Amino acid sequence: MHYHDDQKLEQSPVVANCCMNRERDLNGTNGYDVELGFQPLKFLDDKVVQNGMARWLDLCCGSGKALIQAENFIRCDRLPIEITGVDLVGMFVAHSSSQLTLIEASLSAWSPVGSFDLITCIHGLHYIGDKLGLVSRACSWLNHDGLFVANLDTGNLRLNPGGKSSRAFAKVLRQAGVEYQPRKRLLRCEGHRGLSLPFTYVGADDEAGPNYTKQPVVNSYYEQR
Numbered sequence: 083m084h085y086h087d088d089q090k091l092e093q094s095p096v097v098a099n100c101c102m103n104r105e106r107d108l109n110g111t112n113g114y115d116v117e118l119g120f121q122p123l124k125f126l127d128d129k130v131v132q133n134g135m136a137r138w139l140d141l142c143c144g145s146g147k148a149l150i151q152a153e154n155f156i157r158c159d160r161l162p163i164e165i166t167g168v169d170l171v172g173m174f175v176a177h178s179s180s181q182l183t184l185i186e187a188s189l190s191a192w193s194p195v196g197s198f199d200l201i202t203c204i205h206g207l208h209y210i211g212d213k214l215g216l217v218s219r220a221c222s223w224l225n226h227d228g229l230f231v232a233n234l235d236t237g238n239l240r241l242n243p244g245g246k247s248s249r250a251f252a253k254v255l256r257q258a259g260v261e262y263q264p265r266k267r268l269l270r271c272e273g274h275r276g277l278s279l280p281f282t283y284v285g286a287d288d289e290a291g292p293n294y295t296k297q298p299v300v301n302s303y304y305e306q307r
């Protein structure tokens with residue numbers, strides 16, 4: 083198996099694929115709310131009631147369209163909510179607001195300042211090399227009562243030697259307190275957590291072909307410790 087390092091992966095046509103949907107809306111058909119199973123603004127509103135303010139971090143935010151739509155609502159309603167989006171490709175929809183920050187960076191290296199009430203990653207993990215590494219880091223960026231939700235196809239996590247797909251990943255994630263819904267391929271973690279998963283990242287390859295999203299994705303390889 084020939085693995086790609088992060089730099090090579092990020093230049094791959096699979097990761098820089100112009101056919102992937104980077105323009106998802108906040109709500110409605112195919113929107114963030116449908117993917118997450120709840121309305122992010124409603125969730126953040128509730129956090130404002132509880133804590134006086136709220137922070138949302140969206141990993142692999144694409145063009146930032148959903149975040150800009152959210153920012154329009156919070157500005158009109160004068161809600162104390164801060165939104166941060168991060169994507170490898172800085173081709174963001176034009177925006178200007180002190181409550182919304184869109185950052186061009188690779189999530190293989192980027193880390194935020196402070197913690198968040200809500201962290202989302204909508205169809206972004208499919209393209210990340212060390213998917214479990216990013217899941218672990220995102221869980222550590224949550225507030226004590228924060229929520230992390232991400233689409234993840236555990237079929238794209240492969241166990242070496244042999245590179246077979248394994249049920250071990252979902253089992254170990256569950257044991258670590260991270261919920262995984264196989265039918266929806268949705269990962270969910272409540273509350274700040276320092277995950278210590280017994281897997282060492284070995285590398286990734288961009289020849290996995292399409293997964294359930296029908297888009298070509300990246301397989302990530304791990305050794306079990």
Ligand SMILES: C[S@@+](CC[C@H](N)C(=O)[O-])C[C@H]1O[C@@H](n2cnc3c(N)ncnc32)[C@H](O)[C@@H]1O
Binds near residue numbers: 097107189
């Ligand atoms: C299918 S798009 C989803 C975008 C957005 N969440 C949406 O639903 O509209 C996947 C996004 O992941 C981003 N991405 C891939 N690898 C990344 C990396 N290493 N760091 C940050 N973003 C990455 C891509 O640039 C792309 O915008």
